[in-house]
Each structure stands twice: as structure tokens, then as C-alpha cells.
Amino acid sequence: MARKAYSDEERAQVKETLMVTMIRCIADRGLIHSSIDVLCRKVGISKTFFYSFFSSKEELVLHALRYQQPKLLDYARSLMEDPGLSWRAGVETFLKNCCYGAKSGVAVLSIEEEQQVRRCLSKENFQAFRQDQVSFYGKLLSIFGLPVDSIDPRLFGNLALSMMMVAYHTICNSKRSLKAIFYMAIQDDCIRKNPFDFPINDVINDDTEPKVPLTPAQEEELLKFMQDDPVYAKYYDEVVILLETGLRISELCGLTETDLNFDLRFVNVDHQLLRSTEDGYYIETPKTDSGFRQVPMSAAAYEAFQRVLKNRRGAKAIKVDGYSNFLFLNRNGLPKVAVNYDAMFKGLAKKFNKCHKEPLPTVMTPHTMRHTFCTRMANAGMNPKALQYIMGHANIVMTLNYYAHATFQSAQAEMARLEAAKAETTVVAAETTVENTEETKAAA
CATH class of the missing domain: 1.10.443.10 (Intergrase catalytic core)
Known part of the structure; x- marks a missing residue:
């Protein structure tokens, strides 16, 4: 059976479908479980045809993340224009939906997934993508009404990336630093409001897995x-x-x-x-x-x-x-x-x-x-x-506080040890008293 000949318009449509499918797969199952086989099966194309668009899955990921940026900017714009939302509520809603990408259909990479993408791309391609991100965060700051000339877009980007990719405590540290930086911008009359003056728990849940030692x-x-x-x-x-x-x-x-x-x-x-x-x-x-x-x-x-x-x-x-x-x-x-x-x-x-x-x-x-x-x-x-x-x-x-985990059993054992030591000291003291008394009598 002869292969189907695709027109330029059909190829453009297939390419867009691949990017949309990749976004959905990352949101639903994560990058690791979004193999080329899965993507091709969902789109209905062969792997050979896939490679006529992208040289690797990682290259598709970069195109897909670029593809969703205009949609995210439109979403941020709609929140800022919503009369039922305050400026602060709009920013919080945007960040929260970006953090929980699976619920809102936003493709969010974990830090391990970003490292995987980075390892498979040339330094030039990855740096170009990073530059796209800086541009994206600059546009986002403009939509939020913050002066891009006075604020490095990477400051906002660092928090957003942290909220999407790294641990809860790292997010808290990033937010604390950025809140202080934007406070200085207020003091210098660059901005009127601090976009990071909100409780972090209103935006992202503490999903930190406790670090438990082996018994x-x-x-x-x-x-x-x-x-x-x-x-x-x-x-x-x-x-x-x-x-x-x-x-x-x-x-x-x-x-x-x-x-x-x-x-x-x-x-x-x-x-x-x-x-x-x-x-x-x-x-x-x-x-x-x-x-x-x-x-x-x-x-x-x-x-x-x-x-x-x-x-x-x-x-x-x-x-x-x-x-x-x-x-x-x-x-x-x-x-x-x-x-x-x-x-x-x-x-x-x-x-x-x-x-x-x-x-x-x-x-x-x-x-x-x-x-x-x-x-x-x-x-x-x-x-x-x-x-x-x-x-x-x-x-x-x-x-003392971070590593050494005390338990009821260890506390109970420690109390027992101290009690035993106390009892032993008492016995020794009593024996010493008896010996001294006997020596005194003998001397008399």
C-alpha cells in the first residue's frame, strides 16, 4: 500500500496535534511515561513520520512548551480583566493553576524531567529555550502591570519554575527572597503592590514527603x-x-x-x-x-x-x-x-x-x-x-532538630538508662557510707 502524501497544511495540522498531545500527556502522566510510541498511537501516525517533524521526544517537548505560552498569557490576561477578581486574587489563581498542571491541562516539568530534556539537547538549543522563557516571564509581568524595566523577569520566572518543579521548602525560600526584593521596589516607588505578599499555603500545598531514617x-x-x-x-x-x-x-x-x-x-x-x-x-x-x-x-x-x-x-x-x-x-x-x-x-x-x-x-x-x-x-x-x-x-x-529523630521508644529507653544510672549511683553511695562507718568504728 502506497504511503499517504501529506500536504503542507496537513503536516502543519499533524505537528500541532503532536504538540497538543504532548502537553496533555505531560499534564496527565508526566514526561517519563509519555513515550514516542504512546504519542504516535494517540495521534495515529508512524514513528517514521514522527521523526520527519522532530529529531527526538525532547525537541517536541520544547516546541510544545513554546506552543502553550501564548495560551498561558491569554489566560493571565483574562484573569487581570475579570471584574470579579482583585489583582492579588488574579495572580494567585494563575500561579495555583500553573502549579497543579494536571488539573488545568498545563504541561509542567519536574526538575528530573527538565534535566532529562537538558541532557538530550545541545547547549545552544537549551539556551535558546531559556531565553524564550525569560521573554515569556517579561510578558507576564507586563500583563500583571509590573514595570519590566525595573524588575528582571527572571526573578518572577525563578519562583514560577520553583513552584512548578522543586520542593515545597525551596519554593518558600524563593518566595521569601522575592517578597523582600519587590518590597525594595515599592520603597523605590517602582511599583505599588508586592505580588508576593500572600500566604504560600493559599497557592500551593505542602506535599513534602517526610525524610524517614531506616529502623x-x-x-x-x-x-x-x-x-x-x-x-x-x-x-x-x-x-x-x-x-x-x-x-x-x-x-x-x-x-x-x-x-x-x-x-x-x-x-x-x-x-x-x-x-x-x-x-x-x-x-x-x-x-x-x-x-x-x-x-x-x-x-x-x-x-x-x-x-x-x-x-x-x-x-x-x-x-x-x-x-x-x-x-x-x-x-x-x-x-x-x-x-x-x-x-x-x-x-x-x-x-x-x-x-x-x-x-x-x-x-x-x-x-x-x-x-x-x-x-x-x-x-x-x-x-x-x-x-x-x-x-x-x-x-x-x-x-539536633533535622537529623536526630527521637521516638517514644528511644525516649523511654533513655529515661530507663538514666533511672538505672541514678539507682546505681545511690547503691554506690550507700556502700561507700557503710564502708566509711565501718572504718570509723574500726579506728575507734
Whole structure:
């Protein structure tokens, strides 16, 4: 059967349908589940025909997001012209509907999805798209009646992107900063109203997943599972080291042979290894002096490091900002970075939960191991300042309030420990009194 010949008008219609379908798919199911196969099936075209319009799914995403911008501007304009809405209510309604794209048919990328798009595009294409976004936010500020000449559109864009893509607490921090910036604009008579003077909970719900450490039983079960599993056994030592040192994942990735002192049994921590799409591998030093530290090796960590060195092979000759001989390598012999472990922990949790009654915490990342270490040390009664040093926290409040989770059981155990210590002190004091009395009588 001969292929259908499409006219220019029909091709334009198919291209528009692809963009509309992509917007709807992102809103309904997210980018990850919006494959080219799904799109072609919904539009009714072949994959070969798809590639005559776009070179990849990511290129379609950029065109689709550009396609929806005029519709969003029209929507913002209609809210500003609605006599039943105040200016503030109009801005809040717009931001809220953008945040909850699935309810309003707006395509919103998560931060992971944007990173996926960024990795698959050339730097030039992605920068061009970013410039389109800045232009879009400038037009949005004009619709809201704010002076574009006095306000960088990226300020508004940063909050909008944060509300669409990142965590609740990051949104709060962005809003707080922008509220202060726009307040200064009011003081300088640039604007009359502060567009960020509203309760954040009126616009977006706190959907933060609580960070829960592993229980001692979960920790034991997880390590046993990894030892016996043919897929995840090779990650066993890395997880043990995370659980026994409390290192940040980028600190673990940056470790080299020279950072290990087996004689004095400590790990020297003074840098992190990271990687970006543009620059490749690079080294960062700690942001504060507290990040420079020497973390003691437990017996389990000592043995795990020994096994890592023994099994390390196939390393590529690579030097990053003066550092080489990295300990943890991927299958290509190159240093691992955080994203490698993020994917591993997701797969590990999924497989573990399939065969265990008690599932692992909902948020299961490398940071969960650090969280677990700190909680375990705190519940064991470690001196808070010593724990702060090991964790590399600049502020003791973070160590006490953010990581060390007390439970009723731990509080009850601590009370019992103190009661036992008190009773023991009383007994010792009584015995000492009796001995002194007897000695006095003997002397008399």
C-alpha cells in the first residue's frame, strides 16, 4: 500500500496535534511515561513520520512548551480583566493553576524531567529555550502591570519554575527572597503592590514527603538482602560505608586512595566530586569550614573500604582538578556521581519492597543512609558536638532538630538508662557510707 502524501497544511495540522498531545500527556502522566510510541498511537501516525517533524521526544517537548505560552498569557490576561477578581486574587489563581498542571491541562516539568530534556539537547538549543522563557516571564509581568524595566523577569520566572518543579521548602525560600526584593521596589516607588505578599499555603500545598531514617531492623534486612541479591550485591560495600560514615553522596564519590588512613582509621573529607552536562566532572570544596573533617572508620567501614580497594579494577586514567584514583567506578571505569546512586537506590527499594512485608521509607535516596547514620548515633547517646563534627554541619541546630529523630521508644529507653544510672549511683553511695562507718568504728 502506497504511503499517504501529506500536504503542507496537513503536516502543519499533524505537528500541532503532536504538540497538543504532548502537553496533555505531560499534564496527565508526566514526561517519563509519555513515550514516542504512546504519542504516535494517540495521534495515529508512524514513528517514521514522527521523526520527519522532530529529531527526538525532547525537541517536541520544547516546541510544545513554546506552543502553550501564548495560551498561558491569554489566560493571565483574562484573569487581570475579570471584574470579579482583585489583582492579588488574579495572580494567585494563575500561579495555583500553573502549579497543579494536571488539573488545568498545563504541561509542567519536574526538575528530573527538565534535566532529562537538558541532557538530550545541545547547549545552544537549551539556551535558546531559556531565553524564550525569560521573554515569556517579561510578558507576564507586563500583563500583571509590573514595570519590566525595573524588575528582571527572571526573578518572577525563578519562583514560577520553583513552584512548578522543586520542593515545597525551596519554593518558600524563593518566595521569601522575592517578597523582600519587590518590597525594595515599592520603597523605590517602582511599583505599588508586592505580588508576593500572600500566604504560600493559599497557592500551593505542602506535599513534602517526610525524610524517614531506616529502623535498625530495616537496616539489617536491607544489608542482608543486598548481600544475597545477584544484582545489588556489588553495591553492598558502598551502602555499608554510607551507613557507617554518614558521608554526603558527593563526598563519597570524590574519595580517592589518599583520603583513606587505615593506620589511624579515618576518612579525610575535603572535597566533593560532581558532574554537569556542560563541564563534565569537577571538584567542589566544602562551603564552610565544618565541611573539612576526618571521619572515623568503624570496623564495618574499615572492612568495606578494604574490599573496595581489593575489587577495584578497570579504572580509566582520569584526573579531575588534580584528583585521581577515585574509589567508586561505573561499568566504564569512570568515577560514579550522585545520579548513579539515585537510580540505584530507586531500583533497590522497589525490588526490596516486593519481597518484604515492611517496606522501606517512601523517600529512599543516598541521603537516607546519611539520615540513618545520624539518627542511630544520636539515639545511641553520642555527644551532639561530636556528631555535628562527623556530619559536617555548620550549625548544631541542624544536627539536633533535622537529623536526630527521637521516638517514644528511644525516649523511654533513655529515661530507663538514666533511672538505672541514678539507682546505681545511690547503691554506690550507700556502700561507700557503710564502708566509711565501718572504718570509723574500726579506728575507734
